[in-house]
Amino acid sequence: MAYRIGELAKLTGITEHTLRFYEKEGLLVPGRTNGNIRSYSEEDRLWADFILHMKGTGMALQDLKRYKELRESEGSNYQELVEILIQHQHHVEAKLAEYQHNLELIKKKIEMYQQYKDGNKTKDLYSTFAERKITEYD
Amino acid sequence: MAYRIGELAKLTGITEHTLRFYEKEGLLVPGRTNGNIRSYSEEDRLWADFILHMKGTGMALQDLKRYKELRESEGSNYQELVEILIQHQHHVEAKLAEYQHNLELIKKKIEMYQQYKDGNKTKDLYSTFAERKITEYD
DNA sequence: CTACACCTTAGAGTCGACTCCAAGTCAAGG
DNA sequence: CCTTGACTTGGAGTCGACTCTAAGGTGTAG
Numbered sequence: 001m002a003y004r005i006g007e008l009a010k011l012t013g014i015t016e017h018t019l020r021f022y023e024k025e026g027l028l029v030p031g032r033t034n035g036n037i038r039s040y041s042e043e044d045r046l047w048a049d050f051i052l053h054m055k056g057t058g059m060a061l062q063d064l065k066r067y068k069e070l071r072e073s074e075g076s077n078y079q080e081l082v083e084i085l086i087q088h089q090h091h092v093e094a095k096l097a098e099y100q101h102n103l104e105l106i107k108k109k110i111e112m113y114q115q116y117k118d119g120n121k122t123k124d125l126y127s128t129f130a131e132r133k134i135t136e137y138d
Numbered sequence: 139m140a141y142r143i144g145e146l147a148k149l150t151g152i153t154e155h156t157l158r159f160y161e162k163e164g165l166l167v168p169g170r171t172n173g174n175i176r177s178y179s180e181e182d183r184l185w186a187d188f189i190l191h192m193k194g195t196g197m198a199l200q201d202l203k204r205y206k207e208l209r210e211s212e213g214s215n216y217q218e219l220v221e222i223l224i225q226h227q228h229h230v231e232a233k234l235a236e237y238q239h240n241l242e243l244i245k246k247k248i249e250m251y252q253q254y255k256d257g258n259k260t261k262d263l264y265s266t267f268a269e270r271k272i273t274e275y276d
Numbered sequence: 277c278t279a280c281a282c283c284t285t286a287g288a289g290t291c292g293a294c295t296c297c298a299a300g301t302c303a304a305g306g
Numbered sequence: 307c308c309t310t311g312a313c314t315t316g317g318a319g320t321c322g323a324c325t326c327t328a329a330g331g332t333g334t335a336g
Contacts, residue, residue: 004281005282005283006282016282017324017325021325035282035332035333036282036284036333037283053239053243056236057236057237060322061322078251082251085244085251086248088244089241092237092240095237096234096238099237102191102195103227106226106227106230110220110223113219114220142312144313153295154313155295156293156295158314159293162316173313175312176313176314199293
């Protein structure tokens with residue numbers, strides 16, 4: 001199964017522009033047909049999805065390129081490869097905690113505003129909040 | 139309690155450069171002393187921390203500015219305020235799921251490489267992976 | 277055969293979020 | 307008094323990751 005650039009764009013949600021940009025950057029380099037048309041293999045598609053996953057969790061394109069180079073090179077530099085993964089794992093774990101904490105914070109804040117809405121509908125909104133300024137941004 | 143820019147920088151971890159940049163953008167505008175030196179109040183500090191929390195979970199500075207403006211304006215436009223929060227909540231929840239999913243993926247990949255390391259230490263690394271290409275980037 | 281998807285090069289523009297610089301002013305400790 | 311370090315301003319530069327344009331040529335499905 002091989003895909004043309006437009007097909008892969010639809011499958012992955014990455015625009016054609018960006019796919020060509022990734023190719024220029026050496027991040028995702030497809031084969032070519034006789035007619036010089038980009039031909040993305042099934043593996044290319046999986047790699048594209050992998051890029052999306054990693055990029056979506058904050059990995060830089062450079063790191064992804066490095067990772068790809070290591071995978072493609074002969075010899076046992078899989079150690080650096082694992083290091084990249086572990087480093088990213090740490091990053092993801094930290095972010096995960098940050099997001100969880102932040103979610104709680106937002107929920108509390110929304111609740112605060114909802115309580116105002118359902119409760120004393122005076123013009124006192126900002127003074128009410130002023131009274132608890134110290135915990136306002138906890 | 140009032141802080142000078144250098145103090146706040148140390149307290150929050152935001153550089154002085156960036157604090158001045160935030161001021162230029164209207165995102166965090168301190169008072170001034172007689173001598174025209176920036177004077178950040180306790181509330182400014184809390185707001186700075188809030189900025190860090192929200193920015194760290196992907197909220198744009200523009201949205202934070204809008205939020206600040208709404209908080210400061212008179213009248214009951216707290217509805218838009220809550221909308222901003224709810225929108226961000228959705229964003230955070232989505233990201234949270236993405237990070238969790240990604241964490242599993244990375245762990246599996248690392249395990250894969252570790253298994254190779256502890257096991258058959260041949261030069262067969264890439265062909266081994268080639269055999270499971272289809273699930274390589276799952 | 278026609279229409280549409282694809283190809284090329286080379287470079288310019290955008291965006292968000294900083295990051296830094298020059299050139300000067302001001303305040304407090306020794 | 308003098309030095310040192312923090313402060314001031316406006317504006318320019320950087321970075322990552324796109325995003326688009328021009329202006330033309332080629333490939334292919336129905």
